[in-house]
Amino acid sequence: MDVQAVIDAYVTDVVRRLPVKQREGLALEMRGLLAEMLDDRAAASGRAADDAMVLEMLRGFGAPAEVAARYRAPGAVIVPPEQTRAFAWTVVVGVALQWALSLPAVFDGQPLAQWWFGHGLGALWWPGFMVMLSLIGMGLRGRRWLAPVWKPRLVDPDRVHRGWLAFGLSWYAVAVLAMACLPMLVGQLPAPVAQALAFDPQFLHQRAWLVLPLWLADFATRAWALRAGRWTRALRRWDVATSIAFIALLLWWILGGPMFQSASADSVAKAAIALVAFFIVVDLAVKWHRGRGQRSQGLPAR
Amino acid sequence: MVDPRENPGAKLELELRRGVLVLAVLSQLRDFQYGYSLRQALAGRGMAIEEGTLYPLLRRLEGQGLLASEWRIDEGPPRRYYRLNDAGEALLAELTAFWNAQVATMAGLLEGDA
Numbered sequence: 001m002d003v004q005a006v007i008d009a010y011v012t013d014v015v016r017r018l019p020v021k022q023r024e025g026l027a028l029e030m031r032g033l034l035a036e037m038l039d040d041r042a043a044a045s046g047r048a049a050d051d052a053m054v055l056e057m058l059r060g061f062g063a064p065a066e067v068a069a070r071y072r073a074p075g076a077v078i079v080p081p082e083q084t085r086a087f088a089w090t091v092v093v094g095v096a097l098q099w100a101l102s103l104p105a106v107f108d109g110q111p112l113a114q115w116w117f118g119h120g121l122g123a124l125w126w127p128g129f130m131v132m133l134s135l136i137g138m139g140l141r142g143r144r145w146l147a148p149v150w151k152p153r154l155v156d157p158d159r160v161h162r163g164w165l166a167f168g169l170s171w172y173a174v175a176v177l178a179m180a181c182l183p184m185l186v187g188q189l190p191a192p193v194a195q196a197l198a199f200d201p202q203f204l205h206q207r208a209w210l211v212l213p214l215w216l217a218d219f220a221t222r223a224w225a226l227r228a229g230r231w232t233r234a235l236r237r238w239d240v241a242t243s244i245a246f247i248a249l250l251l252w253w254i255l256g257g258p259m260f261q262s263a264s265a266d267s268v269a270k271a272a273i274a275l276v277a278f279f280i281v282v283d284l285a286v287k288w289h290r291g292r293g294q295r296s297q298g299l300p301a302r
Numbered sequence: 303m304v305d306p307r308e309n310p311g312a313k314l315e316l317e318l319r320r321g322v323l324v325l326a327v328l329s330q331l332r333d334f335q336y337g338y339s340l341r342q343a344l345a346g347r348g349m350a351i352e353e354g355t356l357y358p359l360l361r362r363l364e365g366q367g368l369l370a371s372e373w374r375i376d377e378g379p380p381r382r383y384y385r386l387n388d389a390g391e392a393l394l395a396e397l398t399a400f401w402n403a404q405v406a407t408m409a410g411l412l413e414g415d416a
Binding site: 022026028029033060061062066067 | 336337354357358359361362366381382
């Protein structure tokens with residue numbers, strides 16, 4: 001190999017990554033500098049420059065992409081370093097969740113290729129969406145519209161915000177009332193809808209009513225916390241017991257037979273209830289984790 | 303080269319060197335220098351800088367309006383020579399004053415450990 005040809009190829013590889021108007025001057029300058037570096041090395045080693053020497057020198061100088069990056073001014077950051085981990089996790093979990101929900105169709109006989117060119121590749125909208133959000137965030141940060149301002153977190157995690165809790169409890173009461181009246185409300189709906197949403201009589205008599213004392217217990221727990229202005233250890237334990245009872249009841253609803261007379265309404269309702277049970281489990285896990293953190297920090301139990 | 307993951311001291315030394323790189327380069331550009339001669343000048347005074355770091359830095363400093371440059375053809379290939387312009391001179395004076403103050407501060411801090 002002609003060593004000058006190797007240098008020329010290297011320089012071309014570097015400058016093609018740089019703005020067009022800089023290329024000519026930079027290529028000329030780099031060629032001269034690299035040639036002098038090579039002459040220097042040859043003189044130091046006491047032999048003529050050869051392929052091995054020029055390759056070693058250019059590899060030491062850096063990969064063309066790295067060298068080109070050094071010539072550029074630092075660019076804008078799309079995902080700030082402190083958000084990179086959360087960004088990567090959100091992207092990966094989002095895609096994995098979509099695949100986990102759509103892949104069972106393949107086990108039911110859908111061709112894998114059909115899945116891949118449908119939901120498989122389609123799930124990649126999520127990383128693109130996240131990148132778009134990050135670009136918007138970058139633009140807002142650049143205009144100082146997203147300047148982070150520190151606010152103190154809740155210093156006492158057991159203290160409740162009375163206003164928000166009262167607001168939540170009032171909606172809780174409305175929702176429970178609506179759910180309790182649901183069997184009667186369904187009867188008032190037009191015939192096709194009423195038939196589609198008709199409850200299974202055995203479900204209503206054996207399993208459905210048990211939710212009422214549980215709701216009442218849960219409501220009373222939160223009302224007590226509202227009155228006390230904080231979660232006490234006894235209230236936390238009672239809350240955990242109620243949550244476990246809810247999970248057990250929801251599982252019984254799902255596994256104990258039909259809830260609705262219509263099979264499609266039954267399967268949709270059970271999927272929704274399974275999701276609710278999952279959220280309760282997650283909530284319990286989060287509370288347990290936070291409690292462990294408090295205990296490890298030696299915070300006083302109340 | 304020492305892997306900074308295995309030797310945190312090497313990583314911190316590298317960061318310290320990086321911090322003084324611009325000041326070192328500016329200090330040697332009161333007169334015209336081209337990349338290779340500048341590297342030799344710095345190395346001769348104990349500040350060896352890799353070519354892959356130094357040459358792009360010259361371009362970036364010029365892009366920031368701190369250096370003036372011109373092509374010269376003396377002996378050998380055409381060379382681009384760099385020199386401080388007025389803004390570069392002002393920055394050098396500012397950074398030098400800052401550096402001297404930092405050296406005095408650090409000397410005071412490190413005195414107790416001597």
